[in-house]
Amino acid sequence: MASLTAWHTEVQRTLDSALPTQFGPADHLPTEGGSVAQCCVLWPTAGTEQSRNGAPVHQRTDSVIAVFVGPTVLDALAAVGKGRKALEGARLTASTPMGGRVREGGFTGAQPTPEPGTDPVRVSLSIQFDAISKEPR
Numbered sequence: 001m002a003s004l005t006a007w008h009t010e011v012q013r014t015l016d017s018a019l020p021t022q023f024g025p026a027d028h029l030p031t032e033g034g035s036v037a038q039c040c041v042l043w044p045t046a047g048t049e050q051s052r053n054g055a056p057v058h059q060r061t062d063s064v065i066a067v068f069v070g071p072t073v074l075d076a077l078a079a080v081g082k083g084r085k086a087l088e089g090a091r092l093t094a095s096t097p098m099g100g101r102v103r104e105g106g107f108t109g110a111q112p113t114p115e116p117g118t119d120p121v122r123v124s125l126s127i128q129f130d131a132i133s134k135e136p137r
Contacts, residue, residue: 018086
């Protein structure tokens with residue numbers, strides 16, 4: 001079985017094709033014209049492993065929190081749209097050979113929110129993405 005970080009790196013590469021993406025904490029985000037550019041900051045999770053005694057299949061759920069960022073509410077929402085388009089339904093095979101399709105796991109913030117104390121000003125929205133993969137034991 002591949003390392004946990006292999007799946008997260010594959011998520012980053014997939015998102016990076018749509019907008020600049022880096023792992024948190026992100027001290028320096030890309031800027032355009034003095035404002036923060038649309039981008040994504042990834043916060044990996046440990047995911048979960050499940051095996052039942054005697055079951056012929058091992059199940060793994062990989063997860064990541066994606067924080068989509070922009071200079072305004074509309075820019076943050078546009079970044080979400082780019083991220084969803086890149087990730088939703090993608091089959092990532094870094095953690096298991098058959099891979100699992102990425103799906104949106106839920107919101108951790110239902111609307112874009114200004115981040116306090118940031119310069120330049122930035123607005124962000126967090127979404128969890130998951131992929132469930134199964135492999136024979």
